[in-house]
Amino acid sequence: MSLLSEAMTACTLLVERKVQGTSGGYTRTWVDGDKFDAAIVFDSSMQGRRAEKEGVTSLYTVTTDRGRVLYFHDVFRRESDGKVFRVTSDGDDRFTPASAGLNMRQVSAEEWKLT
Secondary structure, three states, X not given: OOHXXXXXXXXXXXXXXXXXXXXXXXXXXXXXXXXXXXXXXXXXXXXXXXXXXXXXXXXXEEEEOOOOOOOOOOEEEEOOOOOEEEEOOOOOOEEOOOOOOOOOEEEEEEEOOOO
């Protein structure tokens, strides 16, 4: 077992649904989607702290296997504590090539509140 696989934790993709209300409007709800494993690490580097003071909230790095692509503004929940994250980068940008021994893809994310 590698250190990366030990750091993985269960996550659930959340899918937004708009449900028509009885008085004409819409209500937004979130339903559980696909389940996947990810390593979620808080960026406590000096650059991360500086960015936080400037209002940037992309303070987490999320690592999945190459087969799981998380897209900009995807929302997911970490099952161990229920914390919700929103992806702030594109999952097609950072991944290892198929010939690499390390099977991973990374995105940036922010802690997020469901509305």
